[in-house]
Amino acid sequence: MDKSLEQIETFWNDNLCGNHFVNAPYPSREFFEEYRTFRYKKTHHLNSYIDWASAKGRDVLEVGLGIGADGTRWAKHASTYTGVDLTDEAVHATNKHLQLLGLDKTGKAVKGNAEKLQFDDAQFDIVYSHGVLHHTDNIKNTFNEINRVLKKDGQFIVMLYAKQSFNYWLRIQVWFRVRFLIALILNLFNINQSDLWKNHVRNFKKKGWAYFSWNDWPHHCTDGPDCDVANIYTRKEVKKMLSEAGFKVQEMKQAHFPAGLSEKTEQKLASFMGFHLITWAKK
Ligand SMILES: C[S@@+](CC[C@H](N)C(=O)[O-])C[C@H]1O[C@@H](n2cnc3c(N)ncnc32)[C@H](O)[C@@H]1O
Structure with a gap:
């Protein structure tokens, strides 16, 4: 495999x-x-x-x-x-x-x-x-x-x-990106947040900006941050x-x-x- x-x-x-x-x-x-x-x-x-x-x-x-x-x-x-x-x-x-x-x-x-x-x-x-x-x-x-x-x-x-969906363009590529930057700031000040955003921050620390790239980010925004493959067509x-x-x-x-x-x-x-x-x- x-x-x-x-x-x-x-x-x-x-x-x-x-x-x-x-x-x-x-x-x-x-x-x-x-x-x-x-x-x-x-x-x-x-x-x-x-x-x-x-x-x-x-x-x-x-x-x-x-x-x-x-x-x-x-x-x-x-x-x-x-x-x-x-x-x-x-x-x-x-x-x-x-x-x-x-x-x-x-x-x-x-x-x-x-x-x-x-x-x-x-x-x-x-x-x-x-x-x-x-x-x-x-x-x-x-x-x-x-x-x-x-x-x-x-x-x-x-x-x-x-x-061609609201979820892809507005929720994932716009709102979730803004929300993720907020999660990074909250993390910087050690402010507690939900597991979802904690896990996004953890993955970002492991993978760097590639995690947030145009193509990679959507994979982690449909079935959870740890899902590596979720293609959108x-x-x-x-x-x-x-x-x-x-x-x-x-x-x-x-x-x-x-x-x-x-x-x-x-x-x-x-x-x-x-x-x-x-x-x-x-x-
Ligand atoms: C998001 S769930 C969808 C399950 C169900 N069809 C539904 O609508 O709720 C994805 C399922 O596909 C299975 N899966 C993923 N890749 C697969 C593959 N290459 N071959 C067979 N099953 C696969 C996973 O194990 C998981 O059970």
């Missing part, structure tokens, strides 16, 4: 997705229930944009699992659901989640790497990957691999971080990479603008400046 992949695995093993949003003890039934409620309230567009029921009679592969919330949605409808994740933690959580909902007959999670999938050619009808592939350094390899394991006319649904870049991997893009939608407004208003604003770029593509 190359060093970067090892770092990515360590990061996600230590930061099981969603764990810190829920109070119930992990991995109880209540924990998973609370997480699902939280997830589909915050990312409310998922239940309207993703047609889980389209999995009926189909073999579904999910790449990158977290604690398997979306996996349980797919497994409820699919002929078979297979989840693959780089980390033992996510595989264990997803299998527990499937088992607690009685979905472990058709659904299972296994350990694996999106850059070199262990599945046969043309094995799946649908491949779904939400908030995952921007965390690999070799996204093109993952698209090639996904194309390989999809059946002819199979569908790929992928969510990647969007560059334009629609054009995503289209190009997908077509180079042999896909035909069918539709692209921007989503996710959590501002405490009504779902309808958030969805409207998100359609042109949301941080989640969801793409539907055919093999």
